[in-house]
Amino acid sequence: MTASGHQRTALASVLAALLLVLLKLGTGVATGSLGLISAGIESSGDVVAATLTLLAVRLGGRPADEDHPYGHRRAENLAALGEAAILAGGGVFIVVQAVGALVGGAGDFQAHWYVFAVIGVAIAIDVSRIAVSLRGAVRYESAALRSNAFHFGADMAGSVAVLGGLLLVAAGVRSGDALAALVVAGIIFAAAARLIHENALVLMDTTPEQAHAQVLEAVAAAAPEAEIQRLRVRESGGRYFADIVVGVSPTQRVVEGHETADAIEDAVHAALPQSDVVVHVEPGGGELPLREQVLAIALTPREVCEVHDVTVFDHDGGAIVTLHVKFDRDAPLAEAHRVANDLEDRLREIPEVIEARTHLEPLEPTRRRAGDVEGDDPLTADIEELARTLTGEGPRDVRLLRTRAGLVVLLDVTVDPGLSLRDAHDIAGRFEAALHARHPDVVEVVVHTEPHG
Structure with missing residues (x-):
């Protein structure tokens, strides 16, 4: 949103309102037309209202700050309520004057040609500023400019009513001027009510x-x-x-x-x-598969660092759940046992779970010192042989690391791309088991399986 364009639109409304006051009020006083005087008073309210709008869009364009984290744009809604109050006050004044004219008898007002010219110019100005305000309201998303457009629409409707009254006077109906003033008052009250309703809803945070x-x-x-x-x-x-x-x-x-x-x-x-x-x-609290319910409950306590190997056994119309739960490696056993017992109790509250068992484990350090194994280690030959036996091809990217706990083996093996993930994982598992059997000093084997090609 460009605040300068926003303000230029409001400033144009002020200047247009001033011109209309001079035209309507000046001609009305000079000719004695109550309709034009009433329309002029209503346009005088426009000057005050448009000035309020100009001030409001300047304030509303300020960015959010510490005291106004949602910005200052509600100043525009307050300005719109101010416009409504001005409209209502002008309407009351017009009604009093028009009723007085009807009761006391019409004056000697004559509908000369220049009176029609003035009201014609006023209608043309109203049409142009309605278009400008609506365009600005859409472009800048401004409640104040939008309310201005409704206000100017009421002003134009009033001008049309005054034109009708002038035509009645020209046709010989002497009360036409006062009747037109009452119509203008009715239009003003309707516009004021609409502004109050719309902006009060916004200020009350009514859901749009x-x-x-x-x-x-x-x-x-x-x-x-x-x-x-x-x-x-x-x-x-x-x-x-x-x-x-x-x-x-x-x-x-x-x-x-x-x-x-x-x-x-x-x-x-x-x-x-x-x-x-x-x-x-x-x-969320929606229905979840049993395994996800178990994970959600098991990961809730802050003491739990990790959960894995969740298994569900169907048994006698219910389910037996087992899971491995990891805690900080230095956590007291009594504390871990208490948390695990609470978890088991909560898991048994699931309707289909008839039994829950947890296996407690320490969380391994995420970083460990390791060094490469130098020279031609006999382990390398066994890795080559096992890989060819299980997959038909030699291993790729083999790396041996020596840690304080023992040897760690890292390697890639290629398998038939038509295999399922379960079958590929089974091959990796058989490789790990065979290597552990031949080399007890190997503490960890990480086998990455990938398809041929």
């Missing part, structure tokens, strides 16, 4: 229904697997703020949850351009 529906649709399209737990949308100065809480699978990785949040933000921004979107991701 259309924007709320657009956000719902965007979230559903961007993350169909996510569960919308809370959605709050509000409008401020033509800009939308969306606060979204979604539930995802408890076993989803942090990076996956972040990607889900990014996808939702992008989708909402596409639906509501320049909106401010905050997405919070929480573990």
Whole structure:
């Protein structure tokens, strides 16, 4: 949004309102036309209202700060309420004068040709400034400029009513001028009521229904697997703020949850351009497969560092669950045992689980000192032989590391690309078992399987 263009639009409205005051009020006073005087008074309110709008868009264009983290754009909604108050006050004055004229009898007002010329020019100016304000309201997403457009529309309708009154006077209906003034008052009251209603809803943080529906649709399209737990949308100065809480699978990785949040933000921004979107991701409470339920429960305690080898055994219409749980290697056994017992109790609360068993393990250090094995180690020949026996080809990228715990073997082997992952893993497992049997000093074997070619 370019604040200077925003302000230029509001400034043009002030200048146009001043011109209309001079035309309507001056001609009305000179000729004695109550309709033109009323329209002039209404346009005088326009000058004050448009000035308020100019000040509001200057304030609303300021960036967010510590005291106003959502920005200053609600100043435009306050300005719109100020415009409504000015309109209502002008309408009351017009009604009093028009009723007085009707009760006391019409004056000697004559509808001369120049009066028609003035009202024609006024209508032309109203049309042009309505177009300018609407264009600016759309371009700059301004509530104040949008309310100005409605205000100017009411002004033009009033000018048309005055023109009708002038035509009645010219036709010999002497009360036509006062009747036109009452019509102008009715239009003013309607416009004021609309401004108050629309901007009060915004200031009260009433949910904008259309924007709320657009956000719902965007979230559903961007993350169909996510569960919308809370959605709050509000409008401020033509800009939308969306606060979204979604539930995802408890076993989803942090990076996956972040990607889900990014996808939702992008989708909402596409639906509501320049909106401010905050997405919070929480573990979902929907139905999950049993294994994911077990993982979600087991990873909840802060003392648990890692969970692996989750196995579910179907037994007597229920399920027996086993899992390996890793704790800090220096954690007291009593503390680890307490956490594990609590986990088992929580797992048994799952309706289909009849028994739960945990295996406690220390978390291995993530970094260990290692050095390459120098020279022609006899282990290399056995690695070559085992690889050819199991896969038909020699190993690739073999590396032997010596650690304090023992030898570590790293290698790649190629297998038939038509094999399933399970079959390839079985080959790697047989390789590891055979190598451990031949070389007890090998503490770890990492076999990477890849397809031929």
